[in-house]
Amino acid sequence: MAGMPFSTIATRTAGLALVLALWVPGLSAQTTFKLAKNKYTPQQDVELGREAAAEARQQYPVITDERITRYLTAIGDRLVEAAPASLKDPVYEYSFTPVNLKEINAFALPGGPMFVNRGMFDAAASEGEVAGVMAHELAHVLLRHGTANATRAQNPWLQLGQMAGAIGGAVVGGAAGSAIATSSQFGLGTLLLKYSRDFEKQADLLGAQIMARAGYDPRALARMFETIAREAGASGGPQWLSSHPDPGNRTQYITREAELLTVATPADERGFPTAKAAFASLPAPRSMAETAKARSTEGRGTRTSVGTPGLPVPPPSSQYRTIAGGGVFEVDVPTNWTVLTSSTSVKVVPENGYGELRGESVFSHGVEFGIARATTRDLQRATDEWLNAVARQNPELRAAGPQRVVRLSNRTAISTPLVNPSPLGGQERVSVFTTFLSDGTLFYYLTIAPDRDADALDEAFRRIGASIHLTEAR
Ligand SMILES: [Zn+2]
Known part of the structure; x- marks a missing residue:
């Protein structure tokens, strides 16, 4: 994906009228x-x-x-x-x-x-x-x-x-x-x-x-x-x-x-x-x-790159480790991938999968987990609304096949296959999986890889997806 990453979507919440406390200086009163x-x-x-x-x-x-x-x-x-x-x-x-x-x-x-x-x-x-x-x-x-x-x-x-x-x-x-x-x-x-x-x-x-x-x-x-x-x-x-x-x-x-x-x-x-x-x-x-x-162990939230986009992406390790996102989910990811956190999403990316390319921030390889506000409890409608918002940021994003109902962490989910021009040239394949959290917030998991690397990453994407465990129920 080029330009604005998906993670920006959920942050675009409505600007509410703010009711601020007022200080009222009287003539001589404090x-x-x-x-x-x-x-x-x-x-x-x-x-x-x-x-x-x-x-x-x-x-x-x-x-x-x-x-x-x-x-x-x-x-x-x-x-x-x-x-x-x-x-x-x-x-x-x-x-x-x-x-x-x-x-x-x-x-x-x-x-x-x-x-x-x-x-x-x-x-x-x-x-x-x-x-x-x-x-x-x-x-x-x-x-x-x-x-x-x-x-x-x-x-x-x-x-x-x-x-x-x-x-x-x-x-x-x-x-x-x-x-x-x-x-x-x-x-x-x-x-x-x-x-x-x-x-x-x-x-x-x-x-x-x-x-x-x-x-x-x-x-x-x-x-x-x-x-x-x-x-x-x-x-x-x-x-x-x-x-x-x-x-x-x-x-x-x-x-x-x-x-x-x-x-x-x-x-x-x-x-x-x-x-x-x-x-x-x-x-x-x-x-x-x-x-x-x-104290540092991992999770470099301020990192803006993982390697250099455009250079070859090494194969995913066969070793996995478990990471957690909020009280919301746990997932297994290859040990040689890097975790990047932002206010509304977690990306896990291989070397050379994320960074600046020709002055633009690109996310060419990897997975992202995040949340988005939903205005409906209907999963199909909530998914479509969110995808439309994503498409506004990525105007050339297209469906690559029919949506399917699947399971994600034992919940009903919708999978959506998409294609988009890759920032590295050619097309990239994007797969999106959406389900509801218990409070009605939409949770998504998506995978991104250029066509030419899609097969090499397919197994890792499937293994990551299968390991997602939604832990938010309290
Ligand atoms: Zn202060």
Whole structure:
């Protein structure tokens, strides 16, 4: 297939009207907040965050030094205590985990788990600056921005059990993140924990209010952002900024908000130098890249090529290994093929089967698994609708024979043989198999090979197809 791969289809969901929380600055009153539209319950936030946090704890170099964990938890508890009661759902499970990573970063998962990198402490000039970032993260939790993002996304992968791995994958990032994405999800976390500028501004303003009530000068938050901006371009800054984009004029509006707030009895910040000394006694912090490399097993979601399209494709190994896609399926694939994950699909391709050719992204050999939203429970109609959408991206795609009813993982499925001009010249054969998942989402498995290589790959395609096991029923 040339140009847009099939995987783009399912991402083209309708742009819904977004109901964003509004901040309403009064004449002299502090900003008030309204929760954004959210189709999840607070309890679901908690379950999701708990699962993703478990994954993050496995992947991250978590700091267990009690001087540091106690110090961080004391700041966190103080902030939670100061947060508006109306936003503190009793089901939330707050936790504050220090991580021995050098990037200036912190993140909070839905329902409460928060992770703070050592790099954030190292860059901070005062406890107030660390507390500022934590208050900002806590605000994302209380305003439920993670699941509000999921609500907006309208992506059929985003069911609760599947989201956790996505978030786990995203927070870990890089190759390790992709490995998580391969094993448990399709890497949607970037979507869920990448906040809009609106959400950022809300988190800043609510964070400023929480700080003041906890006894910290909210202007410390603005100073920390200035430090982060300065460090952008160095190792750590951009990472935080990529999920927390600068809404612009941060210092001004935080300062303005600070002027409307009364800082409570100042927090005792004497623990800060002690905590810094405790950090200094730890092993040197690692970078995310080092961590990801150490953890990396497979699944290079960011890869844009597997070999060089146009060069000969080696025969599939006779050895197979099992891979999993989300909580959705397991399948056996040749050990010499490479797994590529995207937000809605998994491709498994032989060497030279995927990459850039004459400036175009081509997928000439291999298999793809994915999902697409269906508007009907009629498999024939759902299949045809999806094929029509695919054909719009691949206008020369043609039927190569009649559709047949077949079995896929013990379910009724439809097989559709197609032909299309191969990006390598001549024709390519495309076979598509579609069936429903239990929630009515369409699942597809497709195979692609140029005519000249089709026979050589036929056996592998059949073996892969026969091994598909849909595991999504819970
Ligand atoms: Zn943020």
